Amino acid sequence: MSKVISFQIPKSGRTFVQYQEDRGKYFYNNLHQHPQCQLTVILEGRGQLLVGDYVGRFEAGDVFLLGESIPHVFRSDAEYFEDDSKLSTAGNTIFFDFQAFGKSLEEVDEFKELIQLNERINGCFKIKGKTKEEIMRLFDGFSSLSGLEKLQRALHMLALLNFESKDLKALNMIPVSKSLSERDGKRMDQVMRFILENSSRPISLDEVAEQAFMSKEAFCRFFKLRTRKTFTQYLQQLRITEAKKLLIETDLGISQISFQVGFQTLSHFNKTFKSLTNQTPKSWRKLN
CATH class of the missing domain: 1.10.10.60 (Homeodomain-like)
Known part of the structure; x- marks a missing residue:
């Protein structure tokens, strides 16, 4: 994670679905972006979520959907960084790499809905209600699934996303600027850290x-x-x-x-x- 802004998701080959469990004293603390969409369940911990024009809170039980290449940070509260802190954080994330399909995403009719879905995920969304409950249920045992089972369940999760439903709350007032350069990303991260700390x-x-x-x-x-x-x-x-x-x-x-x-x-x-x-x-x- 040497580059502040171009955070890379560990993966092998071209994989549409990548599952990650984060456990530690605090969440990854730099403003970062990656070319995958992400669906994140917060299991433990709380802090501030910064995405584009959105400044808000996250806590255990929250579920968020973020679009690809959007700079963001789940910044744990200050008490999580104290040397004698007994607090900890936990979160599970599924990354969706639409680019893994290559040209087939446009050529296969069944994939057209995926293209439209990816275009709708422009920013950050908080998922609530029955959709949240179902997605959290589908997260259970995800790590033990086979490749095909993971793909099937991940597509099931995406199929649940109804952008006309009250269960999906757009957190950004306007579309988020994507893909900061590494230089601009470092500048923004430094600025955000300074603002938060002061x-x-x-x-x-x-x-x-x-x-x-x-x-x-x-x-x-x-x-x-x-x-x-x-x-x-x-x-x-x-x-x-x-x-x-x-x-x-x-x-x-x-x-x-x-x-x-x-x-x-x-x-x-x-x-x-x-x-x-x-x-x-x-x-x-x-x-x-």
Whole structure:
């Protein structure tokens, strides 16, 4: 995994279906991309999921579908990286390499639906409801299946994906920019790490532009092109996501939470929270 952005899935030959189990103190911590679509079940652990313009949370029991060549990271919460931490993470993933079919994907009539499906997976989706339950059931015992059985079950999973259903929730507001160059990928990873590690304090545009070795003007263009948000919008989304976690998991007062996640005034926090959630922090806490 020496290259930050061009993460390679271990595989032999041209394989459509590749199964992987991740176990450890924390999930792979770099922004990365790969040419396969992926279906991931989170079994243990929690943290922040960053994909394009989406900034959100993941936790045990979540199931996500991500399109091919889309930069993303499941970044475990800070406590997972502490030296004395007893926390651990676990997740199972199936990678689908549509390129493995070569020209036959276009020439075989039965594969046409696969082409259409691959085109629809443009971004990140959270899978819920009965579709989630069925996919989690199909994950059970996947590693022990033969090659043909794995293919059969994987196709069954893909056949369950109905993009018109409420069970598939698109997390990205707009299509995700694909295939960052390795240089841009390293820059974005460095920037994301800096923002995540410092979001609880004021961060100037000068500071974050320095992380990318760019002028402020060049950085603003670079960042918005790849996240479809301004740096300020992205930082606010990150802080509100963290505030939601604290509202649910702690008894801290709203004012305390406001300052803890990086807002300088309570009024700015309340205004930003409502603009992003259509609710006040108080009402959101009651409903969740």
